[in-house]
Amino acid sequence: MLLDVIDLDKLRRAILYLAITLLTLLVQELLLSRVRFFGIRALILPLLPVMLSLLQGPWWGMIFGLITGILADATFAETKVLFTILLPLIGFLTAAAERFLISRRPVAVFAASVAALLLTALAQALRVLVLFDGEALPLLRVAALQTLWSVPFIFVLYFPCKALAERNLD
Amino acid sequence: MSFRKFARHYGLRILAAVLAAVLVALAGAHLLKGRAGVVSNTAGVIKAPLQSAVSGVVDWFESLYGYIYEYDKLVAENESLRSQLAAAQEEARLGAADREENAHLRELLNLREQHSDFVFESARVVNWNSSNWASAFTLSKGANADIDVGMPVVTEAGILVGQVSEVGDNWATVRTVIDVETNVGVLVGEAGNAAMAVGDFALMQTGRSKIYHLTEGTSLLEKDVVLTSGRGGAFPQGLVVGYIESVLTEAGGQMPYGVLRPAVDLDSLSQVFVIKEFVVVE
Numbered sequence: 001m002l003l004d005v006i007d008l009d010k011l012r013r014a015i016l017y018l019a020i021t022l023l024t025l026l027v028q029e030l031l032l033s034r035v036r037f038f039g040i041r042a043l044i045l046p047l048l049p050v051m052l053s054l055l056q057g058p059w060w061g062m063i064f065g066l067i068t069g070i071l072a073d074a075t076f077a078e079t080k081v082l083f084t085i086l087l088p089l090i091g092f093l094t095a096a097a098e099r100f101l102i103s104r105r106p107v108a109v110f111a112a113s114v115a116a117l118l119l120t121a122l123a124q125a126l127r128v129l130v131l132f133d134g135e136a137l138p139l140l141r142v143a144a145l146q147t148l149w150s151v152p153f154i155f156v157l158y159f160p161c162k163a164l165a166e167r168n169l170d
Numbered sequence: 171m172s173f174r175k176f177a178r179h180y181g182l183r184i185l186a187a188v189l190a191a192v193l194v195a196l197a198g199a200h201l202l203k204g205r206a207g208v209v210s211n212t213a214g215v216i217k218a219p220l221q222s223a224v225s226g227v228v229d230w231f232e233s234l235y236g237y238i239y240e241y242d243k244l245v246a247e248n249e250s251l252r253s254q255l256a257a258a259q260e261e262a263r264l265g266a267a268d269r270e271e272n273a274h275l276r277e278l279l280n281l282r283e284q285h286s287d288f289v290f291e292s293a294r295v296v297n298w299n300s301s302n303w304a305s306a307f308t309l310s311k312g313a314n315a316d317i318d319v320g321m322p323v324v325t326e327a328g329i330l331v332g333q334v335s336e337v338g339d340n341w342a343t344v345r346t347v348i349d350v351e352t353n354v355g356v357l358v359g360e361a362g363n364a365a366m367a368v369g370d371f372a373l374m375q376t377g378r379s380k381i382y383h384l385t386e387g388t389s390l391l392e393k394d395v396v397l398t399s400g401r402g403g404a405f406p407q408g409l410v411v412g413y414i415e416s417v418l419t420e421a422g423g424q425m426p427y428g429v430l431r432p433a434v435d436l437d438s439l440s441q442v443f444v445i446k447e448f449v450v451v452e
Binding site: 030033076078127134135137 | 298306
């Protein structure tokens, strides 16, 4: 009876995506916090809602964007709600773009991912600009380098997400 | 012809031939001094490659056995040496860690003697914040060790590192003195001019922060030492923060500011001390 109600494929998929999310957070927190490129660290968390929105479906992107955002705000010292708002929004915007504008081809996933990385970096810069009266140029420099340094990780996340999205888990 | 007739007719001749052959063989052996005869030699020529092949295989198996036997011995010896090396390294590492901790504690003892009102909690730096927009790290202790938000964090030499900004049961986040959210009341130079050390995003990227001079009629000088003023009660008085590296002027204005270089290399921190209690000087 219960098995008729629960879609085991979706449940297994959700568990696996949750595992990917937690692994991504661990990599962000434990590994990327120690690796700097021109003094700047990569930020890979915004890639998750993009991948899931385009490869699995809009709701997946938004829900896992929310989960990732809550966990990210709990992890980062300086933010309390920024990622909780921003990452589901990225999931939504990606889904909307996919509905009306872009395809699901790899090049579209890449373009949407770069846009999400840049949007996140600019939102972080805006926070410092508004709250702490930071100078625009250093903020833009850090935002640009953070985006650039995070781009290679698009390929790292794309293939496992794509493989999972295309696999039948029944 | 029956056998009896055959033996009778040829018997003596056959016996004579055999005896002759034996005699020739004995004589030949004596003359060749150990060399094989034609038959033996032919048989030997045919058998030799086979023997060689079999011998080669046997030798290979024997050498393989020997190799395995020797390899096992070498592996066992290697493992034994490795364990001895690991034990020696562990001993050396513990010795080094003990020496480092002793040095920290000796420095801390001096600090305790200077500030008998301080109650310290030692903690390890377990992780740095992975964001580019803040300068913060995580400690190995939290509320379970009575660490609370706002407590100052120093090195064993009493150099201010930052302030606890968030606390969990067994962890705490510390914002460093160069973080954009940092504001510390300080005294600058020998005259002890009051000023504010304020985090600045651009300077944070280079591991520094800003000093705004508050007292009119005084000026900032390079290499001036910067100490906490203790005003406001957030920090104890007299903790070393750093020194003035350079004096600059705000773009488009006449207001000078100092670039504060922390007295400790923040990236190299491994152990710090949270000041849980101190006497507030107003």
